[in-house]
Amino acid sequence: MTRRARLLLFLCGGGVLAALFVAGAVGMPGFGSTHHPDRDLAVPAAVSHGTANVVSAVNFDQRAIDTFGEETILIASTIGAVALLRPARGETERHPPDLGRTLESTRLIGYLLMPLTLVLGADVVLHGGITPGGGFQGGVVLATGIHLLYVTGSYPALERFRPMGAYRTAEALGAAAFAAVGAAGLIGSGSFLGNFLPTGSFGQILSTGTVQVLSAVVGVEVLGSAVVLLAAFFEQEISVRKNES
Amino acid sequence: MTAILVLALVLTAGAATVVVLTDAPARQAVTLSAFGLVLVLLFMVLQAPDVALSELGVGTAIVPLLVMLALNTMRKDRADRDRRDRR
Numbered sequence: 001m002t003r004r005a006r007l008l009l010f011l012c013g014g015g016v017l018a019a020l021f022v023a024g025a026v027g028m029p030g031f032g033s034t035h036h037p038d039r040d041l042a043v044p045a046a047v048s049h050g051t052a053n054v055v056s057a058v059n060f061d062q063r064a065i066d067t068f069g070e071e072t073i074l075i076a077s078t079i080g081a082v083a084l085l086r087p088a089r090g091e092t093e094r095h096p097p098d099l100g101r102t103l104e105s106t107r108l109i110g111y112l113l114m115p116l117t118l119v120l121g122a123d124v125v126l127h128g129g130i131t132p133g134g135g136f137q138g139g140v141v142l143a144t145g146i147h148l149l150y151v152t153g154s155y156p157a158l159e160r161f162r163p164m165g166a167y168r169t170a171e172a173l174g175a176a177a178f179a180a181v182g183a184a185g186l187i188g189s190g191s192f193l194g195n196f197l198p199t200g201s202f203g204q205i206l207s208t209g210t211v212q213v214l215s216a217v218v219g220v221e222v223l224g225s226a227v228v229l230l231a232a233f234f235e236q237e238i239s240v241r242k243n244e245s
Numbered sequence: 246m247t248a249i250l251v252l253a254l255v256l257t258a259g260a261a262t263v264v265v266l267t268d269a270p271a272r273q274a275v276t277l278s279a280f281g282l283v284l285v286l287l288f289m290v291l292q293a294p295d296v297a298l299s300e301l302g303v304g305t306a307i308v309p310l311l312v313m314l315a316l317n318t319m320r321k322d323r324a325d326r327d328r329r330d331r332r
Binding site: 053055056124132133134136137140141143144147226229230233234236237 | 294295297298299302303306307310311314315317318321
């Protein structure tokens, strides 16, 4: 494609996108106003299913199908990136000796923060239905916590703590469990991803029906995805070398 | 409240400009991480803690780490090729 044709194509697509964006923004309620049609619909719907965190109610209950799409995109893009980054022909994987040198103070902070980060991540995943956060945020926090081991310790230490098979399985199982909960909703409530579990008393950890279950399986999937993706980049950086020829 | 909001918006615009004006991509990863923190502040001011948490994990930790790793791999690849060319 010539430069001119590319520019023309971009201007067509960009023009339509800009027009739609402006039309959408003009139709929105004013910034900071008290008129919130979406809130007026979302909050009662969340409360009726015992979900204190309305954002999670939207993500895992009212629009759970959108989250299902997003999780599928996440797993597909991770698979794509890992396929691109695998050792190519003419490259071999080696395990170099530990060359990491870290400041004592960095090590100390890392060793203090790593368990705290992991506990925080688990907390964010498990309380997704009642406090800010949820599976995605908690999964990312957990993945970040695991990689503190690389920042403050060494790559071999990270490799020991991170059996790749387990994370690959976790990623797939998380995605499959999301679909399974959706199918169970089809049986239990008549609609895919319907909230069919009892909702209990408002504000309790098990009060949200399927919201908390979906949050947990998304947490597992996101943790697996983030670790697998970062591992592919780490392998290219640290252990994959071109063969001398 | 409005003053804090304006301050957060100005900070975000300023931090974003710094990211754009940073020349070396390796240094850009660091400014991008700092920009992520400012964005977290803005989301908190706008009462969106869920989004703030996502941005904190993805924008300030994982994306800069991926950028750093990718840049390092490219640099090493280029050094390898140079060495082979000289031989």
